[in-house]
Amino acid sequence: MSDWSGAWGGGDWRDEEEDEDEQQAGPGYSATKDCLILLIDVSLGMFVKDEETKGIPFELCIKCARSVLLNKVISSEKDLVGVVFFGTNKENNPSDFKHVYILQDLDMPDAPRIKELETMLEDEGFQTFEKDYGHSNDFSLSDVFWTCSTMLSTSGAKSSHRRILLFTNNDHPHQSNPALQRQAKTKAKDLAENGIEVELMHIGSGFNVTSFYQEIVFSDDGDGTSFPDPSEKFEELLTRVRSKELKKRALQRITFSLGPDLELGVGVYCMVRETKKPSFIRLDKRTNEELKTQTKKLCEDTGSILLPTDIKYYQVLGAGGEKVIFEEEEIKELKNFGKPGFTLMGFRPKSKMKMHHYIKPANFIYPDETTVSGSTKLFSVLLRRCISREVVAVCKYIPRNNSPPIFVALVPQEEELDDSNIQISPPGFHVIFLPFSEDIRSLDLPDEMPKASHEQIDKAKEIIKKLSFNFQSESFENPVIQKHYRVLEALALEHEEEEEITDLTVPDAAQINKRAGKAIDEFMKAVFPDGFDPEAKITKRKASTSTAAAGAAKKAKTDEPVDVESIAKNGTLGKLTNPVLKEYLKSVGKKAAGRKQDLIDAINEHLGL
Structure with a gap:
């Protein structure tokens, strides 16, 4: 018999859903992968130093490919990435097309694939490239696109986004062959119709997009006339972002009850969640294969394996240690407070919300037509009325089955657009979690508190004014996580030293002293007595004779x-x-x-x- 530790909680099987609070997807969600092919032109012109940038275009492409793989390993290791050369003298592809070489087939990024690209960046890699792959301008872009389409269709992965990044510095590869131009344009249209996006990464300031590639690359709105600045795109690819990429999906899709027989469907989204270091994976020390964990419960007396029907749970009642026995079904029934969803309790003025009642990061809800048809209109009306009257909706919220109810305040947010009419903030409600009466603590503070003088307050205001800045969480990386990833990267790629990190959380003492040094000194003189040393060691007071005797x-x-x-x-x-x-x-x-x-x-x- 197992000890049911904690009042109506504790144990393995009862709380297995609690850890997935911010991770589980809504109903009907199935995991998908992004598929990306890095298509690189390796004709002889890509190995000629660019006069403007003083760099070799092919070297820039391989650096981008390496950076993409390194970022994918951390951000979304399940995504598939492939590298294809075109314009080679040799071929390596399922259809035996000439001058198309698949360097890396679509697969999850790993250390050997990254090290293969790093080898090409070395001097020996450049010297042996012509021998290993060769150069040729007799390729057909139609064959190249066909090869990429075949790779994507035979990958066997259910992909949500399929892209081809085309790297080249030749703005018109088939200038003297109209037949190859027509074939390439036709195949490019086939790719667009099949949901495969081709993105041009053109190199060189003299690259004329309109001469050929305007009809090859299609934008989201079907108009291929708009092309971003290539320097910005390359800078984005070369930037190392060591952060986990989370899928943008709803945590739950549940109902919002406004009254008897009046419901709408909403999706609940997580806005902020603490990022932690990935958990370790146990491996067999002999085969290095991943181990599978199985948990079995044994009888303490006989050592026999217990089935779920053999296990009961108890709660200790009172100091006497009396055990109250419960069946598994009884515990589930005790924990059942109703079906998941929001239930409207009433409205309160927005001014009644207290900052000190903050419990955990808020969620966000948005209408969901798949749960209840017509939810968008009803949601929009409720949102507009709450905004106009400056009120919040107080609701009872049950996130999942067998979850205890909690009270939340739905704070309305109006849609915000920038000057280009692009949405900055979506319309919806922020779900603010409210405390119960037992969660609020009263503090016993002394009746008389020391008060600062007007001079001290003015000096403190001066420091705050000089050190104020526009803080944004996106500007600060977690140094612990970044150090963790760099160490793993160095071990996996067999680098002698890990890449150094810049800890942006460390205060810049020189800059602080430059901006507010004088104000800080004046504040210290106004607050602390003469001769005060903040770095002096505090001597511990000796216990009195009465205290020692009591001990x-x-x-x-x-x-x-x-x-x-x-x-x-x-x-x-x-x-x-x-x-x-x-x-x-x-x-x-x-x-x-x-x-x-x-x-x-x-x-x-x-x-x-």
Whole structure:
């Protein structure tokens, strides 16, 4: 029989959903992967140094490919990435097309694939490229696109986004062959119709997009006339962003009840969640294969494996240690407070919201037509009325089955657009979690608190004014996580040293002193007495004679013998400490191990109680 630790909680099977609170997807969600092919032109012109940038275009492409793989390993390791060369003298593809070489097939990024690209960036890699792959201008872009389409269709992965990044510095590869131009344009249209996006990464300031590639690359709105600045795109690819990429999906899709027979569907989204280091994976030390974990419960007396039907749970009631037995179905019934969803309780003025009632990061809700048809219109009306009247909706919220109800305040947010009419903030409600009465603590503060003088307040205001800045969380990376990823990267790629990180959380003492040094000195003089040294070591005050005597008396009191048998007959063993219980069990030759309740059970069994 298992101890059901905690009131209506605790244990493995009961709280397995709690850890997935911010991770689970809504109903009907299935995991998908992004597929990306890096298509690189390796004709001879890509190995000629660019006069403007003083760099070799092919080297820039390989650096981008390496950066993409390194970022994918951390951000979304399940995505598939492939590298294809075109304009080679040799071929390596399923259709045996000439001058098309698949360097890396679509697969999840790993260390060997990254190291292969790093080898090409070395001097020897450039010298042996012509021998290993060769150069040729007799390729067909139609064959190149066909090869990429075949790779994407045969990858076997259910992909949500399929892209081809085309790197080249030749703005018109088929200038003298109209037939190849028509074939390439036709195949490009086929790719667009099949949901495969081709993105041009053109190199060189003299690249004329309109001469050929305007009809090859299609934008989202079907118009291929708009092309971003290539320098910005390359800078984005080369930037190392070591952060986990989370799928933008709803945590739950549930109903929002406004009254009897009046419901709408909403999706609940997580806006902020603490990022932690990835958990380790256990491997077999002989084969280096991932181990599969299985949990089995054994009987303490016989060692036999217990089935779920053999297990019951109990809750200890009172100091006497009485066990109240529950079946699994009874516990589930006790934890069932209704179906998941929001239930409107009423409205409160927005001004009544208190900052100190903040419990956890807020969620966000948006209408969901798949749950209840017509939800968008009803949601929009409710949102507009809450904004115009400056009120919040107070609701009872049950996130999932067997979850306890909690009270939340739905704070309305109006849609915000920038000058280009692009949405900055979506319309919807922020779900603010409210505390229960037991969660709010009252502080016993002294009646008289020391008060600062007007001069001290003015000096403090001056410091705040000089050190104020526009803080944005996006500007600060977690140094612990960044260090973790760099160490793993160095070990996997066999680098001698990991890449150094810049810890942006460390205050810039020089800059602070430059901006507010004088104000800080004046504040120190106004607040602290003359000769005060903030770095001086604080000497610990010696205990008074009365305090020392009280401590000695307390120690002597704990050394007095305890009549465990009398206490056990009175049913108050729970008041004794574990060391006292263990000492008694050892004195009578019994095993003294386990939790406190196990010790109490052992004593009661020994005394026949």
